[in-house]
Amino acid sequence: MARLSRPAALLLFALICFSCAAADKKKKKLYIGALFPMSGGWPGGQACLPATQMALQLVNKRTDILPDYELELIHYDSMCDPGEATKLLYDLLYTEPIKVVLMPGCSSVSTLVAEAARMWNLIVLSYGSSSPALSNRQRFPTFFRTHPSATLHNPTRVQLFQKWKWTKIATIQQTTEVFTSTLDDLEERTKEAGIDISVRQSFLTDPAVAVKNLKRQDARIIVGLFYETEARKVFCEVYKEKLYGKKYVWFLIGWYADNWFKIKDPSINCTLEQMSEAVEGHVTTEIVMLNPETVRGASKLTSQEFLTQLMSKLGGKNPEETGGFQEAPLAYDAVWALALALNKTVGPLKARGYRLEDFNYNNRDITSEIYRAMNTSSFEGVSGHVVFDAQGSRMAWTLIEQLQGGSYKKIGYYDSTKGNLSWYGNDKWIGQGPPADQTVVIEEFRYLSQRLFVSMSVFAVVGILLGIVCLTFNIYNSRVRYIQNSQPYLNNMTAVGCMMALAAVFPLGIDGLHVHRRHFPVVCQFRLWLIGLGFSLAYGSMFTKIWWVHTVFTKKDEKKEKRKHLDSWKLYATVGVLLSVDVLLLMIWQIVDPLHVTVEKFTREAPKEDLDVLIQPLLEHCSSEKMTTWLGVVYGYKGLLLLLGIFLAYETKSVSTEKINDHRAVGMAIYNVAVLCLITAPVTMILSSQQDASFAFASLAIIFSVYITLVVLFIPKKEERVSELRNQLSERHALRTRKPPSTITQNQNHSFPLLSVTLSDPKSLAPPPGYPAPSCDTHPAPQSFSNSSSLYQADNKINVNNCHTSRLQMLYK
Structure with a gap:
């Protein structure tokens, strides 16, 4: 290969430099106005800004993406404060150069920016906004976000509630639009799933009162919606209120820093150990913000390579202490989504005679092309597959994590688009398993003590x-004169009434332990009728006696003969009237307002064992809708009879009559019965919630009343009858053992003559002074004598054959 000469090499170098300078000169700048929260409730700009700068550098180096343009970032610190963001937005809009796109971060700031951007025909692309309120195309027509909506957490939460069989949850939220709208969406979803949000608390800056309310209302499964700084405040109060441990589960947002609870915060007064104890075991739902698969997307980087470069860009900062580190892939992919969309608009705009650099705040055509390109975006990014729904929100998977031993562990994924839950099965709980969604309340009926029931039943049986x-x-002895004069039929009614009253002890002691609840109203009716009719017969017959004794035998104006005259039918009629009144009253009660079973609930009791349960004591009662009214009528009527009976008994205590010869005993019985009944009625109403005491008091009152009545009325008669029979037997024995005198003869073996009385001696036949002379004929003896000698043998009867001196003297002895 021929070597170039020195002048030729210099010329070639100059041409290359000139061509590069010309290329740089041809690139037009497109400006992006961004707001990164470097501080505040969510300091996401700490990691998202470096990630955005990394993406811009790679985009600007690419020759296949916007080759004629260069993207430049103009950013400010919004501090996640809408007020500060308003001022910064004004600066961005009214200072040169013109911005093609706006990129806010926090939801509260994005809401402000997106609502104003429509007036300037600006596309808004957020990397950190999760507020569901932003998914409103009518209110925010040009808004997109690579951060999924916070409502994407809610299908995952509902799925977990159903998995762990929770039907009752509580919520606590910071009072901001993002969390309020998220909670509204959660409420709709839980309602559809049959899950009840029983407690809903909110706070502005201080969560102390809200946490106390959660504790007071026994919240167990709690969804917390608040920013990271408020989360530390909440869990400091959680520790103070002991609202953590094996009985509680907290659901938090997953985009906090991994060590958010370990960061020193001057606004709380809890130690690191206390905070770590309070947050242990909570569950987070987090949008999958880092592609779990090793794929190279639009940026030619895998997710792990991106993290490595980001760590280098951060200069070795601890990711857990860097705000927005988890959202950094979303900010990175937001730049790529914008660059790809702008690149896609170059051709259509050129066909319409526009260029990107021609954009201004009044040009809707360029804005509509950018919107169309953004709406159809679909590429693989470091955060996963990037695609927007009809509301401009990112669609993604949800990661489920649990804090175990101070660090977060992945326990599953949920794909809300397919309803598919991928579960690892490594969830851990402080107790035996997932806690109950509320204190388990075990209903436990209080039943009558069986020993007491048996004891009272034995006394009742003996009384019967x-x-x-x-x-x-x-x-049997109704023909005996002194029993006849005591009105035996009324005494029979008294005995029957006493037995009916004693029989009422058995249904009084029968409860749900012995019969099914649907049969319990029958038991209630037995109680009512046995006690009512028993009282009417027993007390009514005694009251009738004392009433007529007072009516007939205390009238001084009438003649003596009339005073001693008393018709029996009047006595029976009086008892019939009293009995009819009771029967009529009970029938009306049963027909108009029948007795039914009501259940009384008592204060819940905690068992001795350390169990997450409470005992709900229950007690069955016989009642009706207007029970108080009916009892008032019955007690009023019976009470008047008892008081009147006491008065009549007192008035007739000195009366002496053979027509009703036991009226003093009746008066004594009335005293005892009246006192016991007047005491028992109010006491049993007071003790109605104490089944043993109420039953014991009522049963003993019945038993004592019956025993006293039977003893006072019948025992004296029995003693009289026994004494009479004993006397008769003594007389009979004396007649049998006396030797009869022989005829007048001379006994030669005796040294003295026997005394003899001849029938011809009239003095020997004379009766004792004051006694009538007996008749010795064929006529029978007088009825009175025959009655008193009814047990004698037939051969002992006095007749014409044996009426001699020895028997005559015995007759008047």
């Missing part, structure tokens, strides 16, 4: 047997 004995005795 005693009532049967008394009733049998009264019926």
Whole structure:
């Protein structure tokens, strides 16, 4: 190969330099106005600005992308503050040069910029805005973003709620538009999935009150929507309120720095250990912002190569302490999306006689071409496949991570477009597994103590047997005169009523432990009817006696004969009236407002074991819709009868009559029954929530009342009858053992003569003084004598054959 001469080489070098200078001179500059938050709630500009600069350098070096143009970045620090951004936006719009595109970062700033950009026909491309409110084409017609909408987290959250079988969640949010709109979308999605947001709290700057409300309302599964700086405040309060641990799960946004809880923050007073303890185990949902696959996209870089260059650009800074490090791939791909879209518009604009450098704020044609190109973007970037939906939002996968041992671990991915959940199965929990979404409440019915029930039942059975004995005795001896004078039929009613009242002890003690709930109303009716009718028969018959004794035998104006006259039918009619009133009242109650089962709930109780459960005590009651009204009527009516009975018993205590010879015993029984009933009725209402005490008090009142009534009314009669029978047996035995006198004969073996009485002696036949002379004929003995000697043998009866002196003297003894 021939060597060039020195002049020729210099000439060639000059030509190359001239051609390069000419090429540089031909490139037109297109300016991009950007707002990077270097501080504030989300200091994403710390990593996103270097990533954007890296992309611009590569784009400007490429000869196949915008070969005649050079992209230049004009940026300011918005501090993620809409007020500051307003001033900076004014500077960008009203100072030269003209900007082709605006690139804001924070959602709050993007909302301001995108709403104003339409007035200047500007395309807005955001790299860090996630607010769902920005997905509104009518309000933001020229807005695009490489950061997916925050609502993309919500399908993933709902999927996780369903996976872990949670149906009740709580939320706490910072009061900003991005989080409010995200929460509104979450509420719609959870409602469709049958999940209830039971607690919804918000705060502006201080989350203390909101966290306390979450604790007070027993929130367990909590979705937190706030910026990183507020997240530290929230979890400092979470630690103070002990709203963490095995009973709680927090869902946070995944775009915080990995060590966000370790960063020293003067606005909180919690230590690093306390913060680490409070955040352990929380779950984050994060848009996949770094392509997990090793592919070379539009920038000719893999995701790992991009990270390496970015780390170099950051100068060795700790990525965890660099704001926006996770969103840096989105900012990088945003530049590439813009460059590819602008490159795509060169041809169509040239066909229409336009050039990109002709753009101004009044030229809608160029804006519409850029919009069309952006809307059809589709390429592989370092953050994954870049494509925009109809609202200009990026579509992407969601990464699910969990903080385990102080570091984040990937536990799954979710593709919301296909509804596909890829699960690694490496999730870890502080307890046995995922906690319950609320305190598990175990309903536990309170039942009557069976020992108490059996004890009272035994007393009731014994009382019923005693009532049967008394009733049998009264019926068997109803012809005995002093029993006849006690009105035995009324005493029979008293015994039957007492047995019915005692029978009511059994349904009073029967509860859900013995019968099914659907059969419980029948038990309630048995309680009501047995007690009501038992009281009417037992107390009504005693009240009738005392009423008529007072009515008939305390009237001093009437004659003595009339005072002693009392028709039995009036007594029975009185009892019938009292019984009819009760039957009518109970029937109306049962028809109009029947008894049914109601369940009383008590304060929840924590078990002794360390379990995430509460015991909800329940107690079944027999009740009706207007129970208070019915009880008022019944207690009022019965109470008046009891008070009137006490009064009548007191008034007749000195009355003596053979028509109702046991009215003093009846009065004593009325005293006891009235006192017990007047005490028991209000006490059982007060103790209605204590099943054992209420049953014991009511049962003992019934048992004591019945026992006292039976003993007072029937035991004296039994003793009288037993005493009478004992006397009769004694007389019979004396008659049998007495030796009968022989006829008058001379006994030769005796040294003295026997005394004898002949029938011809009239003095020997004379009766004792004051007694009538007996008749010794074929007529039978008087009825009174026959009654008293009914147990005697037939051969002992006095007749004409055996009416002699030995028997006559015995007759009047």
